[in-house]
Amino acid sequence: MASGPKLMRTVALGVLCSAVLLLAGGASAAGNFYQDVDITWGDGRGKILDGGQLLTLSMDRSSGSGFQSKNQYLYGRFDMQLKLVPGDSAGTVTTFYLSSQGSQHDEIDFEFLGNASGEPYTVHTNVYSQGKGGREQQFRMWFDPTKDFHTYSVVWNPSHIVFYVDGTPIRDFRNLAASAAGVPFPTSQPMRVYASVWDAEEWATQGGRVRTDWSKAPFVASYRGLAAAGCAGSDAAACARAGGAWMFQELDAAGQEELRRARASYMIYDYCTDKYRFRQGPPPECAAAK
Ligand SMILES: *[C@@H]1O[C@H](CO)[C@@H](O)[C@H](O)[C@H]1NC(C)=O
DSSP: OOOHHHHHHHHHHHTTTTHHHHHHHHHSSOHHHHHEEEEESSSTTTTEEEGGGGGEEESSOOOOOEESSSSSSSSSSEEEEEEEOOSSSSTEEEEEEOOOOTOOEHHHHEEEEOTTTSOOEEEEEEEETTTTTOOOOEEEOOOOTTTTTTTEEEEEEEEEEEEEEEEEEEEEEEEEESSTTOOOOOOOOBBBEEEEEEEOTTTTTGGOOOOOOGGGEEEEEEEEEEEEEEESSSOOOHHHHHHOOGGGGGOOOOOOOOOHHHHHHEEEEEEEOOOOTTOOOOOOHHTTOO
């Protein structure tokens, strides 16, 4: 246990980015929450357990809770294992996301929308660039995400943001800024890792029809295995030079086929095909992404 946390700390510091990544890549027993994150809100509802290997976030009627990484990263690969709120989780939203600061912020979101007992969870993804989001895609999960830990990953580099569930790519948001589409892409603002459990009963579950059953509180989600292998800095050129496998990672033909199948089987909402929202036609990145 002694060397694991130190190793991840080195990764987090961004020292020897690529060399350390090779070591960290195979290690599923990742960082130590005591060293890697701060619990930032929730007044004791967030707890670090098992010597830093486990973190639980809970929500009751008065508050949810959340944490954030001590470091910020410009590009990287971010893995988190989550076990979502079991039983009746209607109205709850559990999150794992990356975000920079300020009104022109960039953000890469995984949000898990709870449901009534036995009804399926929804994975909600979104990408903000320069303060503008509205790029939601939602998926059904192909397993019960409340029974065991599953791994949710984001790879962010100058050309792609890829979302993975247990290693299966579900979304590839490409940098099209250089092409005719001219859609801004997160390339310069360092981001922190964030996680939270919060109350969104107004909209989260079946469009707000199913409210939170507060008699079931507290609602608890568990996190472990945060592995942030990124460049901890804000100098884009230096981060590009420091490299790391994530900097050049993109889906090969097999990965693209997996992505196509995941979209065909599990996607339940895509902003690109939402004709009610975009009556004048879909946003430019939708056409260019084909
Ligand atoms: C909850 O379950 C219902 C019924 O199966 C489904 O329509 C809905 O999409 C599920 N997810 C959410 C977040 O409401």
